[in-house]
Amino acid sequence: MALTFQTLISSSKGNCLVLSSRTTRLVIDCGFRSQKAVRAAFDQQFGLDGGPDAVLVTHLHGDHINYSALKVLQQRMVPLYIHEESVDLLPGKHFRGYRFAELDVNSYAARSFVIGDLTVRPIEVPHAPGHLTHAFEIAHDGRRIVVAADFFDAAAIRDVMIDADFVYIESNHDLQLLRENWNPNSRWHMPNPITAELICEVADISEKPPTAVMLGHLSEQRNRPEIVLDEMHTAFKRKRLNMSFDLTVAPLYEASHVIQID
Numbered sequence: 001m002a003l004t005f006q007t008l009i010s011s012s013k014g015n016c017l018v019l020s021s022r023t024t025r026l027v028i029d030c031g032f033r034s035q036k037a038v039r040a041a042f043d044q045q046f047g048l049d050g051g052p053d054a055v056l057v058t059h060l061h062g063d064h065i066n067y068s069a070l071k072v073l074q075q076r077m078v079p080l081y082i083h084e085e086s087v088d089l090l091p092g093k094h095f096r097g098y099r100f101a102e103l104d105v106n107s108y109a110a111r112s113f114v115i116g117d118l119t120v121r122p123i124e125v126p127h128a129p130g131h132l133t134h135a136f137e138i139a140h141d142g143r144r145i146v147v148a149a150d151f152f153d154a155a156a157i158r159d160v161m162i163d164a165d166f167v168y169i170e171s172n173h174d175l176q177l178l179r180e181n182w183n184p185n186s187r188w189h190m191p192n193p194i195t196a197e198l199i200c201e202v203a204d205i206s207e208k209p210p211t212a213v214m215l216g217h218l219s220e221q222r223n224r225p226e227i228v229l230d231e232m233h234t235a236f237k238r239k240r241l242n243m244s245f246d247l248t249v250a251p252l253y254e255a256s257h258v259i260q261i262d
Helices: 035-046 067-075 090-095 175-180 184-188 192-205 225-238
Strands: 003-011 014-020 025-030 054-056 080-083 105-108 113-115 118-125 133-140 143-148 166-170 212-216 246-249 259-261
Touching: 003 143, 003 166, 003 212, 014 143, 025 035, 035 067, 067 090, 166 192, 192 225, 212 259, 225 246
Parallel strands: 025 054, 054 080, 080 105, 143 166, 166 212, 212 246
Antiparallel strands: 003 014, 003 259, 014 025, 113 118, 118 133, 133 143
């Protein structure tokens, strides 16, 4: 069975991604804003009262993990994986005084580790100060995917994207819309032109194209899907490159289509 990838939500207000193999169902980030929303998403994806094999967290911002998600993870006995330097920070950020005595918290460090039949390699990426953040390279049966949700420096992820079979990457904001609706926190996220340039560069030096590239974590106020796609196609035309992969934009507040990663 091929790997499959789907986003359940993907925006500056909440993020939840699902990567599945034949035997392992991995959720990357769980940033739903209510327990009801988490339960509904898990029931839809994994069956009534079900859950994934694990939830892997990029960083501790509330649109990626929060109290509501932790409550459901504990109730449904879903293991949580966060970076070892974030373990002691988790209670102060998201417990709200609740003990979470039965929450299954696991830590990862710089080395690769295994969840089910997936091999995960964390890649530290620059994001907001005080928030240690990671992208992930995930390998399975000769295929390799890259997930880079929140970051601002293309150089941090460029090399690992080369010859990947699938890439999910942030394309957060349009520069003109940012000027019209200023947000200083946008400096910690990837603008559309930089994401487009990065994907062009990787496509040009890769020996094989990915099956697909999905652009995600769009700002609701400072971006639109059509702007993202136009930026990408314009960049490829300007560099006279052939876009030989499927390009999609993750919906902000609903599930994307399922991508088969062959």
